[in-house]
């Protein structure tokens with residue numbers, strides 16, 4: 034069937050001629066109203082039908098638009114109004130509170146620990162336990178989340194996660210001793226695991242195709258917002274030496290309760306309902322979240338795909354076994370877990386954690402100021418994730434991830450070069466006091482080996498041109514913020530220009546490291562930060578979606594903990610530059626993996642994505658050419674969408 038453009042239609046073919054290279058144009062100009070849709074003619078017909086059913090306002094809007102640019106803008110705006118009822122945004126926002134809690138609870142603990150270790154006299158082991166227990170619990174509970182999602186649905190799991198976040202927050206803020214703190218962190222960790230795997234799935238399953246990438250990416254934006262707010266709260270309450278940590282850890286209860294209350298009223302995912310045979314309810318929910326659109330086609334497509342899946346993949350045994358033995362699902366699982374693994378191996382959490390030190394290297398030695406500057410790092414991460422939200426539906430997941438990981442790898446190299454130059458020009462130790470309890474520290478000849486020894490720190494004076502009167506001294510017990518004795522045993526910043534550097538060396542190459550840090554965040558945050566979550570929410574067939582996301586979220590948390598726990602040892606054995614060169618090479622490996630294996634899912638219905646994994650695992654990259662099979666539709670002036678294939682011909 035050939036769709037004719039009405040008199041009022043804007044002819045896409047002539048428009049694209051006018052534009053020359055349409056793809057470049059689309060990504061160059063966000064206002065262009067070319068919206069790509071999947072190639073299935075059925076999906077097109079329903080979208081077009083839906084669009085034509087509410088056309089009167091669009092005519093008025095477009096009539097006012099006189100230039101091509103205005104027409105395109107009007108078309109895009111009208112399209113979004115017609116196709117996306119506000120309810121979808123409400124759903125996404127309440128769900129993404131889970132992302133916020135993810136970011137807040139993982140971010141706030143470092144600031145809380147600074148106060149806690151003094152007040153509760155925590156040993157290094159207990160500090161490590163309190164930080165890592167939540168992440169370890171998350172890695173495990175993500176697996177349980179997969180099972181619970183399949184059994185009770187997305188909504189119940191989000192309710193459970195927000196309940197755990199709230200309960201954990203209350204326990205933490207009221208904790209009388211370290212054992213109770215540990216229980217609180219474990220409860221929060223259980224919430225983290227379940228929430229982190231459920232929220233992206235729920236958003237993906239409720240969003241319309243053309244907005245799905247953006248809305249799921251908003252969840253990662255909320256993660257970075259949570260990290261940003263955590264760093265601000267850490268900064269603010271660090272002045273409250275007594276009980277400040279109770280507020281830091283307890284404040285997460287607010288968004289958690291808000292999410293819990295919201296989800297008492299929000300609906301279950303229609304896809305899960307159809308899978309469970311609750312078809313009437315599913316239709317009601319679909320109508321509710323699709324507003325004035327005709328839902329028949331979407332409903333039928335989900336239902337058909339479930340029936341087909343049951344025929345094709347309805348083998349016996351646990352879902353994970355069926356996934357491993359059914360090639361398309363197995364390939365999707367490898368891609369999903371690989372993406373999450375490479376996200377963490379690119380060192381994001383080390384770089385974020387280490388940013389305070391990098392900033393101290395740049396000459397900011399006041400601890401309080403360094404805490405605030407961590408908020409600047411978190412803000413940069415947030416800002417560039419926002420760029421990712423804007424780019425994901427414009428350039429697609431594949432290109433965004435590839436570009437991001439190349440940039441990430443190069444900026445890690447730059448960071449490493451900065452550290453290498455700093456190490457090569459490390460200031461010498463000029464004073465060697467004798468007769469002290471820790472003889473090893475006093476034997477180091479320069480700052481670099483002294484700084485890399487976890488038991489020692491560098492104490493020095495400096496004027497505008499050089500470092501002098503420097504010594505390597507043991508730390509004061511478990512505390513790393515001052516020396517055990519001598520000039521640096523009082524406080525971190527001395528009045529007479531004597532400084533204590535625990536995990537950095539004074540260097541004039543700090544600007545390279547600082548540049549590396551900014552470039553790293555600018556490259557990582559739009560792509561490698563959000564895309565692993567976004568892609569995982571889309572690539573599994575419905576029967577395998579909960580389990581697939583549970584596994585990949587588990588991989589994310591496991592590598593998160595592995596990378597954080599090994600960083601200091603890595604730095605000790607390989608030095609800082611060695612560690613960052615290693616992360617850079619791992620990111621390069623990640624590039625090869627993504628180039629070979631990640632297909633483009635943009636513009637495809639969730640039910641259509643499985644077909645992308647039907648070839649060989651590493652021929653997915655070829656799916657860039659799938660764009661040749663996609664069509665674009667645009668609605669301007671009148672009531673119809675004009676459909677055109679990539680070669681400009683009308684769609685049959």
Ligand SMILES: O[C@H]1[C@H](O)[C@@H](O)[C@H](O)[C@@H](O)[C@H]1O
Nearest residue numbers: 253256257381382562563593
């Ligand atoms: O996608 C998120 C995000 O990039 C965060 O900044 C990071 O801390 C998480 O580990 C990651 O999973």
